[in-house]
Amino acid sequence: METTTLNIDIKEEQKKALEEIKKQGLRVLVCCGTGCMANGAMSVIEKFKELGANVSVLSDYDKVTIVPTGCHGFCEQGVLVLIPDFHTVYVKVHAEDVEEIYESHIKNGKPVERLLYTDPKTNEKIQKSENINFYAKQTRTALGNCGHINAECLDEAISARGYEALAQVLKENNPDAVIAEIEKSGLRGRGGGGFPTGRKWKFTAANRGGKSYVVCNGDEGDPGAFMDRSVMEGDPHKLLEGIAIAAFAIGADEAYIYVRAEYPLAIKRLRKAIKDAEERHFLGEKIMGSNFNLEIHIKEGAGAFVCGEETALIASIEGERGMPRPKPPFPANKGLFGRPTLINNVETLANVPVIILKGAEWFSSMGTETSKGTKTFALTGEVNNTGLIEVPMGTTLREIIFDIGGGIRGGKKFKAVQIGGPSGGCLTEEYLDIPMDYDNLIKAGAMVGSGGLVVMAEDTCIVEVARFFMNFTQNESCGKCVPCREGTKNMLKILEKIVAGNGEMEDLEILEELAHTVKDGSLCGLGKTAPNPVLSTLKYFKDEYISHIRDKKCPAGVCTAMKTVKIIPELCKGCTKCLRNCPVEAIEGTVKQPHKIIQEKCIKCEACVKGCPFKAIVLE
Amino acid sequence: MSVENPQKIDTSRLDEILEECGSKKSNLIAILQKIQEIYRYLPEEAMTYIGTKIEDLSPATVFGVATFYAQFSLEPKGKYEIKVCDGTACHVRGSMPVLNAIKSRLDLTDGKMTSKDGLFSLETVSCLGACGLAPVVVINEKVYPQMTSDAIKIVIDTLLKEER
Missing domain, CATH: 1.20.1440.230 (NADH-ubiquinone oxidoreductase 51kDa subunit, iron-sulphur binding domain)
Incomplete structure (x- = not known):
């Protein structure tokens, strides 16, 4: 197959983008993921701007530029402010703190100690992100640029090697080689199923010739999961590039990204990214001067978990009730509008450009025998460091929960970890040391699923x-x-x-x-x-x-129905207040004598508990 | 049916939406989303209208799609749409007490989730993807992180004050 000459030199574009970034002077990155935005990232940025970012002069830098980025992952500690050139990460920053960062650190080179991260175990202040356990134990591939570039700026994506893989693929002009590379990498579907991605591409590519589609599944409906949201918000161009490479490989010229309506920020950033990329001919017609065309549409979901299932998702894009269809026919043969369709999850596609750039060997050197590469997890629940993480497949749950996650909140005891959302299972202490991959988790009765990890402590029922x-x-x-x-x-x-x-x-x-x-x-x-x-x-x-x-007892003390209302005789003065308050006459007793609850009648409304002036009534 | 519906539907506005989104069956969900944006619910008359306007669709199909997706409401929503996240992380960290606090503050019950004055409507959603900030409440796209039953009451009282 003949190679194609492109009219855009991506290396040249990269050089230009990097020069532009250098002109920005000192870059101060402010995390603008959904989490940090909710914690007031915008007012932090406003404050920085007010204090003269973009104009002020330092010894080594001629100015300061504030860069809003996508999710940095450490949501628990938001708003996060990073100054890469100073190797510093500030946590829990509020607008009121900005002046001090500016005066002390940016102008006078003295870090603001109180805003540094405190290690929960040693109580030490840590300045560099690479020394914080939460970051140190991670390997970021799909999330590589998240939190390090301005998600709404195409040039920043290009400076971080964005669209380089696509340019390479278009130049080489060999779709089958692309599929072979993905197959060799061992990449498996990150949406939960774990189906080998290369094989899926091959099946769809077998129908090349007519109209076919690529569909990106961004309907991340699992409660407790937000990996895909972070990729879409933090590095939308990487996703678009992954889609473009997939479309080129299987011979599609139209693609859909199906995004949950609950992710308005992701939708906004993707829309802008598509527009920007089209203007610079990284998407649209005759991409970079080749013969490859690709139109990408955004479809907003409307709140139905089942639409994460691929055939239901297709029905939803077609404007119907999102109900699954029996397989076969598989979407690879008969999918969207009855045409061959490749459906991949957001994270799967975000891995594609990196695999093309760094090679299948590099990717498959990470992970276990059957599960290669890295996987993102949303770490939440009763753990100290909640947030978004990416680790090599095969990392143990113990490393994730106790090293990266910093252990259980409030010194409580670990009870279980729920993995894989409503499709997954709860695993106990004894499974904390198995290397996590698709197959080991299935064997243990759970699944990787989309990657939600909800940690539960002893007081969870x-x-x-x-x-x-x-x-x-x-x-x-x-x-x-x-x-x-x-x-x-x-x-x-x-x-x-x-x-x-x-x-x-x-x-x-x-x-x-x-x-x-x-x-x-x-x-x-x-x-x-x-x-x-x-x-x-x-x-x-x-x-x-x-x-x-059998015992009508909730060991965790959560289920109210299991609790009984008791009067502590030593504390009861016999004031009769509870007796009068009780709506079901479940309390008996006489004045100045300890009262008693008639358990058969009690409805546990707690009216007596709340009303007792001597705190003599308890629900336990 | 239009007799029962106090709100007069402006069909020229619906035509504009059809024009904007593309009058195709595959755009039905987007069209319904636009209509709900304007009326804060899907009026029956509007659904019937687009069901007859778009090729290959019937009002029954439109109704079927509208009732399938959780986002669509057949009753008017409040000016402030309160969404309490009850995803796993929020649930484990106590979203139910927050929900109950809102119910009691606004005098809402399970069957009646829009306040009498039409200002607030309440719903639970499965996951907003802000699990790191659990429990989370979203009011008209503004995210309120790490809510407690006391904090949410203050939020609602502030909104009520603004309205007066």
Whole structure:
């Protein structure tokens, strides 16, 4: 195949972009991800500008430029301010702190100690981000540029090697070689399924010739996951480049990015990125002077979790109810508008340009035997450092939770980690040391899923968590197939019954049987994985279910129905206030004598607990 | 049905939306989103209108799509749309007490989630992707991080004061 001569020299563009950045003087990066924005990133930026960023003069720099960036990952510590040339990261910055950073550090070279990160274990102040455990243990590939460049500026993306991989691919003009490279890298679908990406591309490319589509799945609906959002917000051009390379490889000239409506910032930044890239001929017609055309559209979702399933997502783009369709036919043969369609997740596509640039060997040198490269995780729940992380496949949960995550909040005891959202499972202490990859997690009864990690401490009720997930999937079940529609409903009923303290031992058997029926009989991934949270908790925390049912006790002390109202006789003065307050006449006693609760009548409304002037009534 | 509907639907405005989004079946969701932006819900008359206007669509299909997606509301939403995130991270860190505080402050119950004066409407959403700041409440796209039942009451009171 003949190579193509391009009319844009990407290396030249890179050089120009880097020179432009040099002219900015001292760069001060302010994180503008959804998290930091909510913590007041905009007012921090305003304050910097007010104090004369862009004009002030320092010894080595002729000016200061404030750069709004995408998510830096350390959401817990927002607003994050980075000064790369000073090797400094400031945490929890408020508008009031800006003047001090400016005067002390930027003008006089003296770091502001109180705004540095404090290590929760040693209480030491740490200045350099590479010395903070949260960052030190990560390897960033898909998130490589997130938080380091201005997400809304094409030149900054170019300076960070943006569109270089696309230029290379277009120049070489060998789509099959691109597919072979991706296949060799061992990249697997990051949306949860873990299907080999190269093979998916190959299947779709087999139908080259007619109209075909690339669809990017940005419908990140898993509660507790925000990796894709951060890529779309923080480095939109990398995603667009990944889509373009995929489209070139399979012979598509039109692509759709399906983004949840809950991500308005991602939608805004992607729209701008597409427009900017088209103007500079990195997208659109005759890209960089080649014969390759690509039009990318944004489709906003409208709030339906099931649309993360690929066939449901296709139905939604077509303007229909987002219900899954039976496979086969697979989208690779008959997908969007009946044409061959390649569907990949955001993170999968964001890995593509890096693989092309650095090579398949480099990528497959990271990870485990069957799962290569890195994976992003959203680390949340009862852990000290919540945020977005990216680690090589095969990293253990212990490293993630205790090193990167800094351990459990408030010195509480670790109980379980929920991984993979409503499709995943809860894992216990004994699984903390297995190398995490697609296959090991499936074996343990969980899954990588989209990568949500919710850490739970001793005071989280596992049965309540199982009920929470079942409530979620039951709500989101589209209702098309019976096992999922009716099965999840009945499983939820049983779980509600147990949490309310009315469970019977035989419920556990029915619950397990139902779980297997739903798992085996459902049409799509939603139903097939919906019972996982129940099955995994039944496996590892059966005693907790049993104590809810048999002893009517919630070991974590969460389920109110399990608690009883008690009067402490030593504290009760017999004032009769509770007796008069009780709406159901469940308290008996005479004046100046300790009162008693009639448990059969008590509805646990806590009116007596709140009203007691001697704090003699407790709910425990 | 238009008799029951107090709000008069301006069909020329609907035509503009159809023009803007492209009068195609595949753009139905985008069209409904635009309509909801204007009316703060999907009036039945508007759904019927576009169901008859767009090729290959019927009012029944439009209704089917509108009821499938959680974002669409068939009843007017409040001027301030309060979304309480009940994703896993928010749930674990206590989103339910926040929700209950809003309900009691605005006198809302499960069947009635729009306040009497039409100012506030309340819903729970599954995940807003701001898990690092859990629990999170979003009011008209403004994110309120790390909420507590006391903090959210202050937020609502501030908004109420602004309205007066």
